[in-house]
Amino acid sequence: MKIKQISVFLENRKGRLYEICSLLGEAGINIRALTIAETETFGVLRMVVDKPAQAAELFRKHHVTVNQTDVVAVEVPDTPGGLANVLKILSDQNVNVEYMYGFVKKFSEKALLVFRFDDPARAHQVLMAAGVTVIGEKDITGL
Amino acid sequence: MIWNEAIETMPLEDLKNLQSERLVKLVRYIYERCPVYKQKLDKAGVSPGDIQGIEDITKLPFTTKLDMRDHYPYGLFSRPQSDLVEIHVSSGTTGNPTLVGYTRDDLKLWGDVMARVLCCAGAKPGDFVQNAYGYGLFTGGLGFHYGALEMGLTIIPASSGQTKRQLKIMQDFKPRILACTPSYCLYMAEEAKELGLDPRQGSWKIGIFGAEPWSEPMRNEIEQAWDMLATDVYGLSEIIGPGVSQECTYKDGLHLFSDVFYPEIIDPDSGVPVPEGSNGELVITTLTKQAIPLLRYRTRDIVSMTSQPCRCGRTSPRTSKIKGRTDDMIIVRGINVFPSQIEHVLLGIEGIHPHYQLVIDRKAHKLDEVEIMVEVDEKIFSDEIKRMSALEQKIRKEIEAILSIGVSVKLVEPKTIQRSEGKAKRVVDKRSI
Numbered sequence: 001m002k003i004k005q006i007s008v009f010l011e012n013r014k015g016r017l018y019e020i021c022s023l024l025g026e027a028g029i030n031i032r033a034l035t036i037a038e039t040e041t042f043g044v045l046r047m048v049v050d051k052p053a054q055a056a057e058l059f060r061k062h063h064v065t066v067n068q069t070d071v072v073a074v075e076v077p078d079t080p081g082g083l084a085n086v087l088k089i090l091s092d093q094n095v096n097v098e099y100m101y102g103f104v105k106k107f108s109e110k111a112l113l114v115f116r117f118d119d120p121a122r123a124h125q126v127l128m129a130a131g132v133t134v135i136g137e138k139d140i141t142g143l
Numbered sequence: 144m145i146w147n148e149a150i151e152t153m154p155l156e157d158l159k160n161l162q163s164e165r166l167v168k169l170v171r172y173i174y175e176r177c178p179v180y181k182q183k184l185d186k187a188g189v190s191p192g193d194i195q196g197i198e199d200i201t202k203l204p205f206t207t208k209l210d211m212r213d214h215y216p217y218g219l220f221s222r223p224q225s226d227l228v229e230i231h232v233s234s235g236t237t238g239n240p241t242l243v244g245y246t247r248d249d250l251k252l253w254g255d256v257m258a259r260v261l262c263c264a265g266a267k268p269g270d271f272v273q274n275a276y277g278y279g280l281f282t283g284g285l286g287f288h289y290g291a292l293e294m295g296l297t298i299i300p301a302s303s304g305q306t307k308r309q310l311k312i313m314q315d316f317k318p319r320i321l322a323c324t325p326s327y328c329l330y331m332a333e334e335a336k337e338l339g340l341d342p343r344q345g346s347w348k349i350g351i352f353g354a355e356p357w358s359e360p361m362r363n364e365i366e367q368a369w370d371m372l373a374t375d376v377y378g379l380s381e382i383i384g385p386g387v388s389q390e391c392t393y394k395d396g397l398h399l400f401s402d403v404f405y406p407e408i409i410d411p412d413s414g415v416p417v418p419e420g421s422n423g424e425l426v427i428t429t430l431t432k433q434a435i436p437l438l439r440y441r442t443r444d445i446v447s448m449t450s451q452p453c454r455c456g457r458t459s460p461r462t463s464k465i466k467g468r469t470d471d472m473i474i475v476r477g478i479n480v481f482p483s484q485i486e487h488v489l490l491g492i493e494g495i496h497p498h499y500q501l502v503i504d505r506k507a508h509k510l511d512e513v514e515i516m517v518e519v520d521e522k523i524f525s526d527e528i529k530r531m532s533a534l535e536q537k538i539r540k541e542i543e544a545i546l547s548i549g550v551s552v553k554l555v556e557p558k559t560i561q562r563s564e565g566k567a568k569r570v571v572d573k574r575s576i
Binding site for chain 2: 005007009010011037038039041042044046063064065066067069098099116
């Protein structure tokens with residue numbers, strides 16, 4: 001169960017993040033999770049939204065460089081060592097995490113994290129086999 | 144002092160006869176020795192017998208940078224490689240660089256015209272010359288070297304860069320003459336001040352600056368910064384390197400050594416000569432070169448020319464400073480840069496055609512900087528920063544390898560680069576020169 005992440009290329013300039021977010025807001029698209037990675041001159045905004053296909057279409061229409069990637073959303077117990085346990089499972093199976101970030105809103109006693117793997121299909125298998133809850137696209141839309 | 148007084152002050156009528164005699168000989172020489180030129184002349188319907196004097200020069204076809212590229216490496220040579228004693232290479236528009244070569248006599252010619260340059264700028268026997276043009280494949284360094292050698296001056300072959308050492312050399316040996324690019328001279332003034340030196344107390348009293356375009360305001364800035372006379376030298380590797388023309392101490396146009404490099408000023412579109420004093424493209428025929436003599440070479444530099452004799456006594460025609468280019472070439476730190484070179488690199492990297500723009504700026508510390516902005520489209524965009532950074536590095540390294548100067552690359556959002564009538568503007572030159 002993979003979900004779609006939307007990534008957007010951003011130049012580091014004032015007001016740009018606002019412009020991107022307000023595009024989504026005006027279109028009634030909700031951001032569920034987001035993170036920004038940056039260098040001196042540019043940044044990449046990555047997010048999980050409730051309507052990824054619509055969001056990608058919207059960005060293209062506004063000449064924003066966009067890309068869709070498969071990511072895995074995982075439920076992690078919100079207790080000390082919760083994340084470490086999940087990471088151990090992945091590490092033991094040699095699954096490489098490219099990057100990860102958390103959801104904006106907490107909707108249960110568990111924390112929801114987004115993982116970007118170099119091989120999402122295999123990561124998914126490993127997590128399922130270890131009994132970790134992986135969240136699907138439908139669950140996200142309904143949040 | 145005039146180096147080659149007999150030639151440089153020759154009455155115009157005698158000069159014309161000399162040019163006529165040399166052109167007739169040259170056309171025959173090229174026709175017999177260079178199959179590519181023979182074909183070119185045959186195609187234009189001109190035989191050596193049609194050229195009776197210098198006024199017949201307009202019957203000859205032009206030679207262009209494209210000819211240099213298409214016949215790389217030796218196609219335009221009139222001598223075999225074994226007759227060459229030296230070659231120099233400069234960057235071409237795309238793909239092949241430009242190769243030029245010299246016979247022993249060609250090097251003697253180069254030494255002679257460069258000695259004329261040095262004298263024209265005010266050099267005297269016994270002078271010390273600090274040569275801060277790059278030694279190597281670039282013609283600047285060795286051209287000045289041969290001229291100073293011919294004149295018997297003392298040469299400090301400092302080559303380009305290593306500014307602190309340049310300043311130390313100046314302080315220790317007190318050379319009166321400096322040869323380098325004008326922007327480097329200004330850069331050294333800044334550096335000197337930072338080191339606590341007063342440039343106006345420096346030993347350089349005459350500067351011979353070229354290899355890039357510069358203006359009167361820049362001349363004033365240099366002269367005031369260093370308390371020196373700043374003169375302009377012109378040349379291009381296809382013709383000989385530096386040594387085509389040089390300003391005298393009156394700084395009223397560049398004396399073009401027309402006994403060996405015959406100039407014409409033409410309308411770049413029609414190819415027809417323009418009236419004296421009007422702007423046009425400088426076209427040069429190398430009247431006496433042996434290895435790679437060129438007929439009516441289109442320099443793509445826009446100048447105006449006057450044949451009025453100068454107060455200094457030289458009778459050669461004088462051109463203005465370069466007023467522009469007929470192509471999109473830009474010169475950065477003495478290096479020729481064509482936007483097509485950048486395009487070539489970008490196409491090679493991703494197999495796509497991203498939009499790009501070169502921004503050239505001369506920052507506070509006076510050295511030209513090149514920034515290449517590349518628009519990021521979906522094909523090259525990745526959510527992983529390390530891939531984007533790797534792409535940025537790769538573009539930078541490949542462009543630096545082609546241009547041999549440092550550049551910076553900036554990834555920008557689509558539609559960032561200005562487009563006029565749908566066509567992207569490839570070069571933004573912010574230098575105030």
